[in-house]
Amino acid sequence: MKNTLYFFIPLFLMFGCTSSKKAGKDYLADAPGWVRQGPNTPGYYHGVGSATKALTQMGFREKARQNALSGLAGNISVKISSSSVLNQFEHDKTYSEYFRDNIKLSSDEYLEGYELVDSWENEEQYWVYYRLSKEKYEQVKAQRKSAAIAKSEGNFEEAMDFKSSGNAKESIRFNIKALEDVKDFLGDDLTIQQDGVEQAFGSILLSELTETIQNIRIVYPLGSLTMKRGRAPVANPMVVKVVNGSGRALSGIVIVTTFSWAPGKNIVSVSDSKGEVRVEIEKAGSKKNEGYIQSTVDLEKLIRESTSGPVIRKLLQNISVPGFVLPVSIQAPVFYVETQETNLGKKFTKQKLYPVIVNLLKADGIEITDNPETADFRLTVNAETQKGRKRDKMSFANLNSQIMVVNSAGQQLYNKNIDDISGMGKNFEDAGVDAYDALISKFRINIYPEIYGRLFK
Structure with missing residues (x-):
C-alpha cells in the first residue's frame, strides 16, 4: 500500500491576481472553456494561471506562466511508499509530512516535458494553460531516480571505504552526500540489486550512517573527578580519546564540551591523528557539591558541512549523538x-x-x-x-x-x-x-x- 497526499493549488492562486469585475458584465464570457471551468483531459496533469496586465514589477506573461506551472506541480501527488526509508525509520509520521511539504516540483527538473496548450487574454487579464503527460512525467522521474541512485552508490562506496580505513569523519560525510543524492526520492521504493539480492537502498544508507555515528566513543581517563571550588584540577588540560567500538583512534571528530557550573560556555575541540582531544577544565565556581562535565560529538556541524539541504538535515536531526558525562564532586574551599x-x-x-x-x-x-x-x-x-x-x-x-x-x-x-x-x-x-x-x-x-x-x- 502507498500513502498518497494530493496538493491542490487554491483557485485564487490558480488564476492569479484578478482586477475588479465590472458590475453586471461577465468579463469571461468570451473565454475558452479551460479558463471558465478548468481542463480535465485524462492522462495529463494540468496547470492554468493568470495575471493582471497591470503588473509592473514582473511581466504579466511570466507571472501567469509561474502560476500555471505552480498549479500543474500542485496536481502531482507526492507519494510515500510503504517500503520507503521514511516509513521504516520514523515513528510519528512528522517527517513524512515535512518531506511532502519540502520536496518542491520545479519546471526545470520535475516538470520536464510540459507543453503550452493555449493562452487567452482580455483587456485586463492574461491566461495561460500548460499540461504534462503523466506517462512522460513518470518516464522522466524514473530516469532521474536511476541517475540519482547511481551517483549515490558511488558516494556510498566512498563512505564504506573510509569506514574500513578508520576515517569516521569522511565516512559520515560521504554517507550524507549519498543520502543527499537521493533526497527527492526518499519517499519512493529505492530497491537495488546488491550481490544478486534486492536491497532497500534508502534503508541501507540511513542504517549505515546511524551505525557509524553511534559507534563513536568518547573516553575519559577517569570515571569521576574531584575538584575544589575556585580551582581547576591538577591534571589540566585533560586528555580525552575519541575511538570507535573497536578502540581504534578516530581523527577529525569535533567534540563539544560543556560544564554544569558554567552555563552558556563550551569548548570545541577536534581529535588529532592519535584520536586525542585536550579539554581545558574550567574552574568550578558552583556552590553545589556535585556537577558534571559533558562531551558530545558535534554531529550538527558535520551535517552542516556535508549538506545545505533542509530535507536531509531534518532527517538526521533525531540520530542520537554519542557522548560522555563525567561526574564531578565539588569540594568547598x-x-x-x-x-x-x-x-x-x-x-x-x-x-x-x-x-x-x-x-x-x-x-x-x-x-x-x-x-x-x-x-x-x-x-x-x-x-x-x-x-x-x-x-x-x-x-x-x-x-x-x-x-x-x-x-x-x-x-x-x-x-x-x-x-x-x-x-x-x-x-x-x-x-x-x-x-x-x-x-x-x-x-x-x-x-x-x-x-x-x-x-x-
Whole structure:
C-alpha cells in the first residue's frame, strides 16, 4: 500500500491576481472553456494561471506562466511508499509530512516535458494553460531516480571505504552526500540489486550512517573527578580519546564540551591523528557539591558541512549523538582569615571586621580553618584609624586598610588598598568606631562580591 497526499493549488492562486469585475458584465464570457471551468483531459496533469496586465514589477506573461506551472506541480501527488526509508525509520509520521511539504516540483527538473496548450487574454487579464503527460512525467522521474541512485552508490562506496580505513569523519560525510543524492526520492521504493539480492537502498544508507555515528566513543581517563571550588584540577588540560567500538583512534571528530557550573560556555575541540582531544577544565565556581562535565560529538556541524539541504538535515536531526558525562564532586574551599584591626593605635577588645568576614564566607558554604597551612586561600586585612579634624564639637577619624587574598601556592589573587573612609563621633575614639562601621558596610556591599567573583566566577 502507498500513502498518497494530493496538493491542490487554491483557485485564487490558480488564476492569479484578478482586477475588479465590472458590475453586471461577465468579463469571461468570451473565454475558452479551460479558463471558465478548468481542463480535465485524462492522462495529463494540468496547470492554468493568470495575471493582471497591470503588473509592473514582473511581466504579466511570466507571472501567469509561474502560476500555471505552480498549479500543474500542485496536481502531482507526492507519494510515500510503504517500503520507503521514511516509513521504516520514523515513528510519528512528522517527517513524512515535512518531506511532502519540502520536496518542491520545479519546471526545470520535475516538470520536464510540459507543453503550452493555449493562452487567452482580455483587456485586463492574461491566461495561460500548460499540461504534462503523466506517462512522460513518470518516464522522466524514473530516469532521474536511476541517475540519482547511481551517483549515490558511488558516494556510498566512498563512505564504506573510509569506514574500513578508520576515517569516521569522511565516512559520515560521504554517507550524507549519498543520502543527499537521493533526497527527492526518499519517499519512493529505492530497491537495488546488491550481490544478486534486492536491497532497500534508502534503508541501507540511513542504517549505515546511524551505525557509524553511534559507534563513536568518547573516553575519559577517569570515571569521576574531584575538584575544589575556585580551582581547576591538577591534571589540566585533560586528555580525552575519541575511538570507535573497536578502540581504534578516530581523527577529525569535533567534540563539544560543556560544564554544569558554567552555563552558556563550551569548548570545541577536534581529535588529532592519535584520536586525542585536550579539554581545558574550567574552574568550578558552583556552590553545589556535585556537577558534571559533558562531551558530545558535534554531529550538527558535520551535517552542516556535508549538506545545505533542509530535507536531509531534518532527517538526521533525531540520530542520537554519542557522548560522555563525567561526574564531578565539588569540594568547598577552605579559608584562613586574619585581620589586624586597630583604632587610634589600639587593638579592639572585640574585633569588628573579622566575624563579618567569617559569616559571609560561611553563608556561601566556605569552610574556615585556624591553620593557614591547610587553607586553600588566605584572606588578610590590615586596618587602622588616625585622628582627623575637629569641627563643631564633632571629631573625625580617617581609616586606611589593605585587603589581600593569596592561594595555597602564595599567588596573589586579590589586593586592594582603601583610604577613602572616614567616621565621626563625639570624640576621636567614637569616630574611629564609626569609620570601622563604614568599612564593614563597604566590605559587605562591594569588596566581598569582588573577592568572590575574582576567585570563583
